[in-house]
Amino acid sequence: TPARRRRGVDRGFVMSDHADWPGLQQAIAGTGAGRVFVTHGSVAVLVRWLSELGLEAQGFKTEYGDDDVADRPEALAVQPPTEAPA
Numbered sequence: 158t159p160a161r162r163r164r165g166v167d168r169g170f171v172m173s174d175h176a177d178w179p180g181l182q183q184a185i186a187g188t189g190a191g192r193v194f195v196t197h198g199s200v201a202v203l204v205r206w207l208s209e210l211g212l213e214a215q216g217f218k219t220e221y222g223d224d225d226v227a228d229r230p231e232a233l234a235v236q237p238p239t240e241a242p243a
Contacts, residue, residue, distance in 0.1 A: 181203075185207070185212075190212070191212060191213060192212065192213040192214070193207050193212055193213070193214045193215075194214075194215060194216075194217040195207075195214060195215070195216050195217065196216075196217050196218075196219050196221075197219065197221065200216040201216070204216055
């Protein structure tokens with residue numbers, strides 16, 4: 158059966174992407190995962206932290222981009238272009 162064939166395959170799953178640092182660490186530890194893909198937020202910081210804990214961690218780009226970009230000072234200073242007068 159298909160289920161029987163999948164037993165030896167790693168399965169991924171989605172976790173909430175909104176958590177504070179201790180909650181995120183607790184959730185990751187609770188999964189027992191040996192490999193973690195970080196999709197947004199402070200990707201480099203979390204990847205480094207997880208790697209230092211002995212986990213295989215890496216960033217993974219998604220089509221949604223980085224939520225932090227809109228909060229950066231340089232992003233806040235940029236104004237959208239206005240239409241030229243006719």
